[in-house]
Amino acid sequence: MSTTIESHSQPAPVRRPLLRRLVGFNLLTAVLLGVAGYYLGWFIGHQVSSGKSFKFISATDENDVALLLAYLFGVVGFLIGLGFANYPVSRLLGKPASLREKEDEGIGRYFGLCTDHKVVGMQYLVGIGLFFFIAGLNAMLIRTELLHSTPTTIAPNQYLSLVGMHGAMMMGVMTSGVLGPFANYFVPIMIGARRMAFPRIEALTFWLLMAAGFILTSTIFFGGFPTGWTGYEPLNDQAVMGMDSYIVFFALVGISMCLLGLNMIATIITMRAPGLTWSRLPIFVWSVLATSVLMVLAAPMLIATLAMAALDRTISTSFFMPGGGGSPYLFENLFWFFGHPEVYILALPGFGIVLELLPVFTRKPLWGYRLAVSGMLGVALLSFFVWQHHLFVSGINADLRPFYMLSTEIISIPTGFIFLCVMGTLWKARSSFTVPMLFCLGWTFNFLIGGLSGVFLSDTPSDTDTHGSFFVMAHFHYTIMGGLIFTFFAAIYYWVPKMTGLRFNERLAKAHFWLMFVAFNSTFMPLFVLGMKGMPRRVSSYAPNLHGLNVWVSISAFVLGFSMLIFLFNAVYSLIVVRLPAAANPWRSKSLEWQVPTPVPVNNFEQIPVIDSDPYDYGTPLGIGGTEPATAGA
Amino acid sequence: MAEPNHARRFTVLWVVASLIATPLVIVLLGPILPPGNGSQQASGHVTDNTVLLAMATPVLLLVVIYLIYAIIVFRQPKGGVLEGPAVRGNQRLQTWWIVVTSILVLSLAVYGTVRLEEDGAGSGGGPSPVVVPSGKKLKVQVIAQQWEFTYRFPEYGGVEVPHLELPVNQMVELHVTSLDVIHSFWAYQLGVKADANPNVDNVVYVKPTHEQTFEVRCAELCGIWHGAMFDHGHVVSQEAFNTWIAEQQTKYAAATKALPPYSKTYLPEPTRRAE
Numbered sequence: 001m002s003t004t005i006e007s008h009s010q011p012a013p014v015r016r017p018l019l020r021r022l023v024g025f026n027l028l029t030a031v032l033l034g035v036a037g038y039y040l041g042w043f044i045g046h047q048v049s050s051g052k053s054f055k056f057i058s059a060t061d062e063n064d065v066a067l068l069l070a071y072l073f074g075v076v077g078f079l080i081g082l083g084f085a086n087y088p089v090s091r092l093l094g095k096p097a098s099l100r101e102k103e104d105e106g107i108g109r110y111f112g113l114c115t116d117h118k119v120v121g122m123q124y125l126v127g128i129g130l131f132f133f134i135a136g137l138n139a140m141l142i143r144t145e146l147l148h149s150t151p152t153t154i155a156p157n158q159y160l161s162l163v164g165m166h167g168a169m170m171m172g173v174m175t176s177g178v179l180g181p182f183a184n185y186f187v188p189i190m191i192g193a194r195r196m197a198f199p200r201i202e203a204l205t206f207w208l209l210m211a212a213g214f215i216l217t218s219t220i221f222f223g224g225f226p227t228g229w230t231g232y233e234p235l236n237d238q239a240v241m242g243m244d245s246y247i248v249f250f251a252l253v254g255i256s257m258c259l260l261g262l263n264m265i266a267t268i269i270t271m272r273a274p275g276l277t278w279s280r281l282p283i284f285v286w287s288v289l290a291t292s293v294l295m296v297l298a299a300p301m302l303i304a305t306l307a308m309a310a311l312d313r314t315i316s317t318s319f320f321m322p323g324g325g326g327s328p329y330l331f332e333n334l335f336w337f338f339g340h341p342e343v344y345i346l347a348l349p350g351f352g353i354v355l356e357l358l359p360v361f362t363r364k365p366l367w368g369y370r371l372a373v374s375g376m377l378g379v380a381l382l383s384f385f386v387w388q389h390h391l392f393v394s395g396i397n398a399d400l401r402p403f404y405m406l407s408t409e410i411i412s413i414p415t416g417f418i419f420l421c422v423m424g425t426l427w428k429a430r431s432s433f434t435v436p437m438l439f440c441l442g443w444t445f446n447f448l449i450g451g452l453s454g455v456f457l458s459d460t461p462s463d464t465d466t467h468g469s470f471f472v473m474a475h476f477h478y479t480i481m482g483g484l485i486f487t488f489f490a491a492i493y494y495w496v497p498k499m500t501g502l503r504f505n506e507r508l509a510k511a512h513f514w515l516m517f518v519a520f521n522s523t524f525m526p527l528f529v530l531g532m533k534g535m536p537r538r539v540s541s542y543a544p545n546l547h548g549l550n551v552w553v554s555i556s557a558f559v560l561g562f563s564m565l566i567f568l569f570n571a572v573y574s575l576i577v578v579r580l581p582a583a584a585n586p587w588r589s590k591s592l593e594w595q596v597p598t599p600v601p602v603n604n605f606e607q608i609p610v611i612d613s614d615p616y617d618y619g620t621p622l623g624i625g626g627t628e629p630a631t632a633g634a
Numbered sequence: 635m636a637e638p639n640h641a642r643r644f645t646v647l648w649v650v651a652s653l654i655a656t657p658l659v660i661v662l663l664g665p666i667l668p669p670g671n672g673s674q675q676a677s678g679h680v681t682d683n684t685v686l687l688a689m690a691t692p693v694l695l696l697v698v699i700y701l702i703y704a705i706i707v708f709r710q711p712k713g714g715v716l717e718g719p720a721v722r723g724n725q726r727l728q729t730w731w732i733v734v735t736s737i738l739v740l741s742l743a744v745y746g747t748v749r750l751e752e753d754g755a756g757s758g759g760g761p762s763p764v765v766v767p768s769g770k771k772l773k774v775q776v777i778a779q780q781w782e783f784t785y786r787f788p789e790y791g792g793v794e795v796p797h798l799e800l801p802v803n804q805m806v807e808l809h810v811t812s813l814d815v816i817h818s819f820w821a822y823q824l825g826v827k828a829d830a831n832p833n834v835d836n837v838v839y840v841k842p843t844h845e846q847t848f849e850v851r852c853a854e855l856c857g858i859w860h861g862a863m864f865d866h867g868h869v870v871s872q873e874a875f876n877t878w879i880a881e882q883q884t885k886y887a888a889a890t891k892a893l894p895p896y897s898k899t900y901l902p903e904p905t906r907r908a909e
Contacts, residue, residue: 156858228855235815322833364718371728394829395836398760402747409739416735426704430716448697452690459746461682461755464827465668468818468853532668534822536853539861619720
């Protein structure tokens with residue numbers, strides 16, 4: 001190993017001409033090999049499935065075997081092209097392998113397998129941003145169709161594909177919305193480590209996710225899929241080939257999530273700097289740890305479920321087909337056993353960001369550190385015991401409904417801890433209302449509405465009215481968009497100055513927040529009413545008396561979409577065009593990541609720091625101005 | 635300038651606001667909450683929704699008023715770099731918070747369970763529901779398929795009809811099942827929702843309390859015409875129902891003979907792809 005480390009310390013190689021630099025293991029090679037793999041799989045698929053045992057396929061002009069193989073071979077080719085095979089192959093051949101990939105290169109390191117966690121963080125931010133944009137456009141199209149109470153603009157099957165793509169992309173790609181960019185970038189720095197535990201796996205999670213997002217988008221070439229993000233059987237089995245895109249997409253997302261979680265857990269447990277005890281760990285790192293545990297335990301269930309669905313579709317197994325002795329209930333159970341932890345995978349990083357940022361902007365220590373940690377761990381643990389509340393009216397285990405009602409309602413206790421910690425930190429604070437702070441406060445309001453509306457859904461009798469209606473839709477948009485996406489933007493405005501050394505235009509950023517906050521509430525608040533008036537989810541035709549409110553929602557949604565364009569403009573303008581330099585520590589944060597130089601050196605720290613307190617050492621022992629001793633809270 | 639007693643100020647604000655808002659919510663919003671008083675179960679839901687909303691109101695006000703108060707009062711002066719008090723928690727407050735939220739949550743769960751087990755709450759109760767209302771019940775089978783509901787009356791020769799009529803003040807035992815994918819039978823005004831699964835008999839009880847027209851929708855994504863899976867049903871007097879069902883029996887006599895014998899579920903057709 002020592003040879004590789006020496007070679008790393010040599011001066012950077014001479015710049016080669018552009019054409020020479022394009023040859024090698026990078027994104028270009030990966031795309032070419034991916035396309036080659038795709039056609040190879042397509043060819044093999046058609047060869048094997050024309051045999052007698054697969055005769056039923058020839059009844060239609062669909063060939064799921066060919067498409068699934070094409071996707072799998074394509075992904076393998078893509079990963080080989082990026083250079084993921086180099087290390088294992090070198091080791092198998094007994095040759096010394098490079099431990100670091102592309103860490104010294106210039107712009108090229110962003111277009112390939114790079115083992116620097118900071119590069120992966122930036123890759124994630126841009127890559128996820130791309131798919132967030134596509135999924136957001138889908139939402140705009142959905143709302144365009146809902147301007148009319150009957151299908152007009154968009155054909156019903158395309159409408160369902162849009163709904164499915166929007167849901168799956170947001171639930172799949174955005175699952176890593178915080179962990180991908182911000183945990184990969186900042187967790188090693190926050191815990192005083194030089195890198196992640198498994199840098200190559202870290203890069204793999206990103207490129208798998210990109211392949212997955214691309215595959216999901218490609219569903220439009222195969223007829224789309226009609227099931228929404230849940231992919232319920234037997235509709236799943238009935239659907240055309242576009243369904244296979246969904247299956248491969250979500251399975252790849254599952255693998256990516258699982259590996260991301262494992263990597264985070266290993267890093268946080270084993271690589272903390274000396275003195276960084278569990279009670280000094282930044283709260284954001286705690287939230288990442290709790291999320292990672294959920295990812296590792298929940299994602300394999302998803303992968304297995306989708307593998308069964310793929311077998312049902314290709315070789316006529318009958319895991320979920322009632323006609324062959326299977327049960328659609330099995331799919332619902334397995335899916336939600338993944339699916340409910342999944343929604344907390346989306347929520348928990350948001351908790352972490354809010355609690356991490358509030359002390360900085362209130363100039364106070366985090367109030368109730370232990371309570372916050374137990375809240376997050378409590379939510380993570382309980383999230384595995386609530387999944388059947390998605391099946392209250394399904395007729396399965398009807399006598400167990402009181403249990404799931406109880407477990408679902410109990411989960412609001414640890415969630416309440418987080419609210420108490422937020423309120424405690426705000427108490428007698430010296431708050432500056434910077435843009436990240438505004439997004440955190442926006443989270444508090446949105447997640448409150450999301451949580452309280454959840455009470456109606458957790459109560460079985462009341463759920464009878466709201467289940468499967470727009471009420472549910474409003475509820476989870478308040479928790480996911482109002483929760484995850486608001487904190488995602490808080491994190492962007494807070495940390496991107498560290499990641500790039502550049503700052504955003506504050507006026508545009510504030511305009512973004514206020515427009516987004518108002519338009520978000522104006523979009524989703526009326527959906528509660530629509531749901532209560534009896535509008536089911538995922539429909540393109542609805543009762544004419546709901547037309548007015550739907551037009552209102554659509555217009556608000558367009559404004560919400562416009563607020564994202566303000567952000568996009570601000571990002572391009574501030575970070576690419578004018579490039580305003582950011583101060584070294586603009587928020588006067590005491591956290592470790594703001595104490596390292598910008599740009600962060602490849603190895604993060606010259607010397608591993610020794611930690612002697614948690615990063616929330618704000619505030620004075622006496623109250624402000626010293627007029628009265630600080631009495632603890634209310 | 636002495637610091638005002640923020641805790642007392644905030645508590646007063648919150649208590650007053652809650653005392654005003656909660657009764658207003660109950661009186662003004664309660665009666666218009668869904669799904670109305672179309673059936674015994676639906677009336678139950680209105681009560682439940684009112685109770686939940688009344689419980690949620692003070693919680694909502696607690697956080698919202700607190701946020702507004704904190705944003706207005708606890709500010710950094712312009713250009714200031716003041717530090718806040720270095721308070722890291724309050725054991726007593728934390729304990730109280732845990733106790734109060736736990737009591738709230740547990741009482742919610744107990745309330746929900748009691749209400750659920752009273753009359754099934756119009757929620758799909760599976761093949762053998764725990765709670766079976768006593769007395770005479772009218773059996774109706776709801777058969778879902780892409781993209782319509784049909785209704786079969788086993789007590790009337792197994793006749794199958796395309797639109798639903800129910801007698802008023804009569805406990806109805808709905809057996810919801812599907813011939814293809816998962817649907818969900820949602821009779822909005824009656825407060826009934828039960829998933830229609832292939833090969834499953836999902837039983838739900840409902841007792842309409844007055845004559846009315848109600849909406850029937852599908853509440854589970856079932857393919858491209860999911861949104862169009864919509865119909866009106868009617869609750870009519872017992873006499874009108876008797877006339878109607880007799881008419882249907884004559885009208886569909888030939889079709890009834892061609893139907894498979896009444897059964898709790900029907901195995902779906904072999905897997906097929908949509909066009």
